Amino acid sequence: MLKRRLPRLLAALLVVAVLVIGAFAAFAWRTAIAPIAPPAAASFAAAQVEQGRILAAAGNCVACHHGSAGALAGGYPLKTGFGTIYSPNITSDADTGIGxxxxxxxxxxxxxxxxxxxSHLFPALPYDHFTKVSDADVAAIYAWLMTQPAVRAVSPANTIxxxxNIRALQAGWKMLYFHPGRFVANPAKSAEWNRGAYLAEGIAHCGGCHTPRGALGAEKPDVAYAxxxxxxxxxxxxxxxNPAPVAWTAAALATYLRIGSEPQHGSAAGDMSGVVHVGMAALPDSDVRAIATYIADGNASAxxxxxxxxxxxxxxAVVTSTTDPDARLYATACGSCHYAGGKPPGxxxxxxxxxxxxxxxxxxxxxxxxxxxxxxHDGAPGVMMPGYGRGFSDADIARIAAYLRRTRTTLAPWHDVPGRIADIRKQSDSAS
Ligand code: HEC
Ligand code: HEC
Ligand code: HEC
Incomplete structure (x- = not known):
């Protein structure tokens, strides 16, 4: 019996497979939009271009689209769990950019x-956030890009x-995780809150870094900003x-986002440095305060x-012991700048x-x-802290870390600090 049914079963499966693939192809299909002659820079109003400059800064396009040929010329490698994606050239160049x-x-x-x-783009471009940006703001960014110098540059091929690497498959990812649509204001909140939410959720894409991602790289909406x-x-x-012992109020957040440091929390270094010194730096105080208001509302600081x-x-009340050898190592290396207890910090x-x-x-x-x-150029303007990567062994740094964790916090010790130091050293070596 089975022998006779098998060919029919296979044929049926084949039909289903063809239908599914066909339906997916139809679902994934997007038409090409006809190329145009690159628009003349003079065709855009100065005020619109200026608005676009501010928004492009807030979106930190340059952080991902810079390369050896220029700020927007592309080629920057974005390492993902699936391979390296090289950002494309988004200058107004007609042949190699988006002119x-x-x-x-x-x-x-x-x-x-x-x-x-x-073709479908990878979500390495944070379009899951940019989808919330208004048409007028997108048009302003376009105006700014089209008035910037055209640079001829071709990015290396991706290693996905x-x-x-089949771009049509991205349509499947979108079906699962992507919710297209402009920002919708929450009428129960103030105008300032809504302005902050619009910027943070959209162009500034704070969740792009602060929200945990699932196995396929999508942000998990139920743990936003966790x-x-x-x-x-x-x-x-x-x-x-947030584990900081002093709560992040709207005022503290506004200071941090404005100047890159806040005395009761810390400094903006690493990827946060560009968010502050490029992104937030372009926005007026009112917008930075609005973002702070929005974030502070979600963190129970009140x-x-x-x-x-x-x-x-x-x-x-913290006191740096003069007899504990770990405390003495800390005092020698760091004490000249970091307060050792008893007096308020600079x-x-x-x-x-x-x-x-x-x-x-x-x-x-x-x-x-x-x-x-x-x-x-990181953290607070004008001040710096020297790096100890060359002068100090992993064991020295691990000792200082363990000492500070033990005496400055009320938390359990960190696990395997030397292992983490070795990993981070290796990672920074391969990035440079
Ligand atoms: C987190 C990194 C990141 C940021 C921030 C970012 N992009 Fe991108 N963008 C990418 C990557 C990577 C691609 C290529 C995606 C692909 O190959 O599918 C891309 C693709 C694009 C494309 C498609 C270009 C083409 O030739 O296909 C445009 C247009 C674009 N980005 C504009 C922008 C603008 C404007 C901003 C700022 C408002 C911005 N991007 C911010 C990473 C980023
Ligand atoms: C490109 C990744 C990235 C983006 C985008 C980003 N952040 Fe950050 N953020 C970080 C990193 C990394 C740190 C840790 C920096 C440090 O400790 O020096 C950080 C630190 C912070 C801190 C300090 C938290 C603390 O307790 O010390 C705040 C507040 C913050 N970010 C808010 C924001 C807001 C608001 C946005 C959007 C406007 C944003 N971030 C966008 C990566 C990012
Ligand atoms: C020459 C002065 C100087 C020395 C020495 C120094 N620091 Fe700093 N440190 C600073 C300054 C200034 C900042 C704030 C930087 C900024 O905001 O730009 C800082 C910030 C920090 C931060 C906060 C980082 C963040 O993201 O919030 C830590 C942690 C830190 N230092 C630890 C140490 C340790 C540990 C040592 C000794 C191994 C040390 N520092 C030695 C000047 C110094």
Missing amino acids: RWSLAAFTRAMHEGVARDG PFPL GAALNGWIAPPLTAA TRSAGDAAALARAA DARPDLALNTALWLDAPDNFIQVVLHGIGV
Whole structure:
């Protein structure tokens, strides 16, 4: 019986397979949008171009699209769990950039992650956030891009392996994880809150780094802003789960996002440095405050602030022992700049007993800062911290880390700090 049924079963399966593939192909299919003659720079109003400059800065396009040929000329390698994606040239060059893209084609890329030729883009371009940006703001970014110098440059080919490199398959990813649509205001919240939410969720894509991702690389919406590891750093939780002993109020967030440092929390280094010094730097104070208002509303700072006085008192009572050898190593290496207990810290040097890096579950950010220091263009303006990566052994750094964790926090020791230091050193060597 089975023998006779088998061919019919196979034929039926084949028909189903063809139908499924056909349906998927129809679902994934996007038409090409006709190329245009590159628009003349003079065709855009100056005010629109200026608006676009600000938004492109807030979206930090340059962080991903820079390359050896220029700020927007592409070629920057984005390492993903699936291979390396090289950012494309988004200058107005007609042949190697997006000079022949119409506003409609550009808008479709930003809102739906589809290139001019109809192929699906990888979500390495944060179109899952840019989809929330208004048509007018996307048009302004287009105007700014089209008035920037055209640079001829071709990015290297991606190393995403077959079959993941089949762009049509991205349509499946979108079906599972992508919710296209402009930002919808929440009428129960203030205009300032909504402005902050619009910027943070959309163009500034804070969740792109601060929200944990699932196996296929999509942000998990149910744990938005819960903190995530990236590039050897931890983007700390921006929720009530943030471990800093003093709560992140809207005022503290606004200071941090404006100047890159906040005395009761810490400095913006690593990938956060560009967010502050390129992205936020372009926005007016009112927009930075709006983002701070939005984030502070989601982190329960209003109730958590009740613990601030106790945290500040505990930090002020810290004493650096003169007999403990670990304390002496710390005092010699770091004490000249970081307060050792008893007197208030300098404004631009975070009190280490209050510093988020020491309170995170993993020592990554602490290790990064000690290995590489904080440059004059990172953190607070004009101040810097030297790196200890060359002068200090992994064992020395691990001792200081363990000592500070033990005496500046009330938390359990970190696990395997030397192993983490070795990993981060290796990662930074291969990145440079
Ligand atoms: C986190 C990194 C990142 C950021 C931030 C980013 N991009 Fe991209 N973008 C990419 C990558 C990677 C691609 C290529 C995706 C692919 O190959 O599928 C891309 C593709 C594009 C494309 C399609 C170009 C083409 O030739 O197919 C456009 C247009 C674009 N980005 C514009 C922008 C603009 C405008 C901004 C700032 C508002 C921006 N991007 C910010 C990483 C980024
Ligand atoms: C490209 C990745 C990236 C993006 C985008 C990003 N962040 Fe961050 N953020 C980080 C990293 C990494 C750190 C840790 C920096 C450090 O400790 O020096 C950080 C730290 C922070 C901190 C300090 C938290 C603490 O407890 O110390 C705040 C607040 C913050 N980010 C807010 C934001 C907001 C608001 C946005 C959007 C406007 C944003 N971030 C966008 C990567 C990012
Ligand atoms: C020459 C002065 C100097 C020395 C020495 C120094 N630091 Fe710093 N440190 C700073 C300054 C300044 C900042 C804030 C930098 C900024 O905001 O730009 C800082 C910030 C930090 C931060 C906060 C980082 C963050 O992301 O919030 C940590 C942690 C830290 N230092 C640890 C250490 C340790 C450990 C040592 C000794 C191994 C040390 N520092 C030695 C000046 C110094």
